[in-house]
Amino acid sequence: MTKNSKPDDHISTTELGMMLGVHVSAGFLRTTFKHIEPVAVTRNAVYWRRVDIPEICLALADYFKSKADRL
Secondary structure, three states, X not given: XXXXXXXXXEEEHHHHHHXXXXXXXXXXXXXXXXXXXXXXXXXXXXXEEHHHHHHHHHHHHHHHHHHHHOO
C-alpha cells in the first residue's frame, strides 16, 4: 500500500465509524471481535475488508444487545 492510498475493497476504521454513525476504535474492534481481522495496518490507519462490514455490524449489534440485556 503506498502512502495515502488504499485498495477500493478496504475501509479504514474512521471511514467505518462514519458509515455506521458511531465512533469505533480499531483497538475495540480487534479485542472485542477477535474473529474479524484487519486486512492491513499502517502507521496512520487500520483497514478492514468491505465484505466484512455486514459481519462487523452484526457483531456490534450482538455486543450492544448483550450489554443492554445486563441492564
